Amino acid sequence: MRALPILLQDVLLAVAVTALDVVLFSTPTAPSAGRGLYVAAAVAILMWRRRSPVVVFGLTWLHNVLQFLVPGTTPLLSLMLALFTVASRTNRNTAVAALALSFTAGVAASVGEYARLSEPSPLALIAMPTYYFLWFAGVWVTGRWARLSRLRIDELDYRRRAEAFQAVIDERMRIARELHDVVAHSVTMMLLRSANAQRVLASDPPQAGRMLAQVDDFGQQTMSQLRDLLTVLRIDEAGDDGSAAGTARPGVDDLKRLLEGVRQAGLSITHDLAADLGRIDPDVSLAAYRIVQEALTNVTKHVGSDAHAHVELARIEDRLRVEVRNDVGEGNAAAGPASPAGSSTDLSAGLSTGHGLIGLRERAAAVGGTLDAGPTPTGGFLVRALLPAKGRPARPA
Structure with missing residues (x-):
C-alpha cells in the first residue's frame, strides 16, 4: 500500500472500509439502486479524508445520521475512520467536537436498534450506547496517540537538523579561530622581523640578512601549519576517528x-x-x-x-x-x-x-x-x- 500513490491508497482504503460496513454492520436485503448510491457515497467521501479531514468527517457523520433512509445499512466503520483522521490530523478542540458528534451518532444508532428489538430490556438500552462509546473512544484515543507520535517524530527531526546546523556553525567558528590565530600571529612576527631587518640594513647588512632568513623560515613554518590545518579539516570531513588530528595540532x-x-x-x-x-x-x-x-x-x-x-x-x-x-x-x-x-x-x-x-x-x-x-x-x-x-x-x- 505504501508504494502506491496517496490518492490510490485512500481509494482502496475507502472501498475496503465501506465493504466491511456492508458485510459486518448491515442487514442482508435485496440490492437496490438507492442502497448502491448510498454505499458509493461513502466511498466518494472517504477517499478525500487526508485532504479535508473536518469536511469529510462532517459529511460522513451526516451520511451516518441519514441511514434511516436506507433500511438495513449502518455505516459504522466509515464514521470511525473519519473520526480517526480528525483525531490524528487536527487540534484538540476540533478532535473533541468530532468525538462528541460521534457519540450522538452512536446514541441515535442505539435507539434505532433498541426500537427494533423483539424483546427490549433496560440492560440492552445501557449496553448498546456503551458499546458505541467504547468503539468511538478507542478510535479517538488511537488517533490522538498517532498525532502525538508524529509530532514527537517531527520535533526530534527538527532538533536533529537544528543540532546539525549548529554543528556546522560551530565548526566554521572553530576553523575561523584556527585561521585567525595562525595567520595573525605569523604575519605579525614576519612583519616585525622584516621591520627590524630594514632598521639595521644600512649599519649591519649581515645581521639584516639573517633576520630576512628568519622571515623566510617563519613563512615556511606558517605554510606547514596551514597545511596541517587543512589536512585536519579533510580528515574531519571524511569522518575519521580523529586520531590523526591530534598529531597535527x-x-x-x-x-x-x-x-x-x-x-x-x-x-x-x-x-x-x-x-x-x-x-x-x-x-x-x-x-x-x-x-x-x-x-x-x-x-x-x-x-x-x-x-x-x-x-x-x-x-x-x-x-x-x-x-x-x-x-x-x-x-x-x-x-x-x-x-x-x-x-x-x-x-x-x-x-x-x-x-x-x-x-x-x-x-x-x-x-x-x-x-x-x-x-x-x-x-x-x-x-x-x-x-x-x-x-x-x-x-x-
Missing part, C-alpha cells in the same frame, strides 16, 4: 617553541611553565596554546617588539590556568622608537576593541573555560584563562 608541549619564535622577533619573554601538568584534553591543550599565541601577538602589535611579557602555565586541581602578562614599566624602558604606543592606555584600547580579545574569550568558552583580561596596576595588561583540564563536562541528556 599544537598544544601546551609546543609552548616553549612558540615562545622562542616570538623571542627571536624581538619580544622579551620570561615564562613559568609547570613541568608536569598531568593529562590535558587535546582540545584544551590547543586552546591554551592559541590563547598564549594570540595574547603575545596582541602585545607585539599594540606595545611593540621590544616589550616584555611573562607567560605562566599551571594546573590547579582540575583546572588549567594560563596567564600572559605585559608589564609596561618593565618592558618599555628599552622599547625606543619601536614602541610609540607604549602607554597603558594605548595597550588597553588596542586589546579591548579588536577582535583578538573576543576570539580569546570564544576560544576559552569553546572548551568550557573562562577568560578575563584587563589592565594591571603597573600599567600593563593581563590575560588570564581558567580551562577544564579534562575538557568540557558532558551535557546532561
Whole structure:
C-alpha cells in the first residue's frame, strides 16, 4: 500500500472500509439502486479524508445520521475512520467536537436498534450506547496517540537538523579561530622581523640578512601549519576517528617553541611553565596554546617588539590556568622608537576593541573555560584563562 500513490491508497482504503460496513454492520436485503448510491457515497467521501479531514468527517457523520433512509445499512466503520483522521490530523478542540458528534451518532444508532428489538430490556438500552462509546473512544484515543507520535517524530527531526546546523556553525567558528590565530600571529612576527631587518640594513647588512632568513623560515613554518590545518579539516570531513588530528595540532608541549619564535622577533619573554601538568584534553591543550599565541601577538602589535611579557602555565586541581602578562614599566624602558604606543592606555584600547580579545574569550568558552583580561596596576595588561583540564563536562541528556 505504501508504494502506491496517496490518492490510490485512500481509494482502496475507502472501498475496503465501506465493504466491511456492508458485510459486518448491515442487514442482508435485496440490492437496490438507492442502497448502491448510498454505499458509493461513502466511498466518494472517504477517499478525500487526508485532504479535508473536518469536511469529510462532517459529511460522513451526516451520511451516518441519514441511514434511516436506507433500511438495513449502518455505516459504522466509515464514521470511525473519519473520526480517526480528525483525531490524528487536527487540534484538540476540533478532535473533541468530532468525538462528541460521534457519540450522538452512536446514541441515535442505539435507539434505532433498541426500537427494533423483539424483546427490549433496560440492560440492552445501557449496553448498546456503551458499546458505541467504547468503539468511538478507542478510535479517538488511537488517533490522538498517532498525532502525538508524529509530532514527537517531527520535533526530534527538527532538533536533529537544528543540532546539525549548529554543528556546522560551530565548526566554521572553530576553523575561523584556527585561521585567525595562525595567520595573525605569523604575519605579525614576519612583519616585525622584516621591520627590524630594514632598521639595521644600512649599519649591519649581515645581521639584516639573517633576520630576512628568519622571515623566510617563519613563512615556511606558517605554510606547514596551514597545511596541517587543512589536512585536519579533510580528515574531519571524511569522518575519521580523529586520531590523526591530534598529531597535527599544537598544544601546551609546543609552548616553549612558540615562545622562542616570538623571542627571536624581538619580544622579551620570561615564562613559568609547570613541568608536569598531568593529562590535558587535546582540545584544551590547543586552546591554551592559541590563547598564549594570540595574547603575545596582541602585545607585539599594540606595545611593540621590544616589550616584555611573562607567560605562566599551571594546573590547579582540575583546572588549567594560563596567564600572559605585559608589564609596561618593565618592558618599555628599552622599547625606543619601536614602541610609540607604549602607554597603558594605548595597550588597553588596542586589546579591548579588536577582535583578538573576543576570539580569546570564544576560544576559552569553546572548551568550557573562562577568560578575563584587563589592565594591571603597573600599567600593563593581563590575560588570564581558567580551562577544564579534562575538557568540557558532558551535557546532561
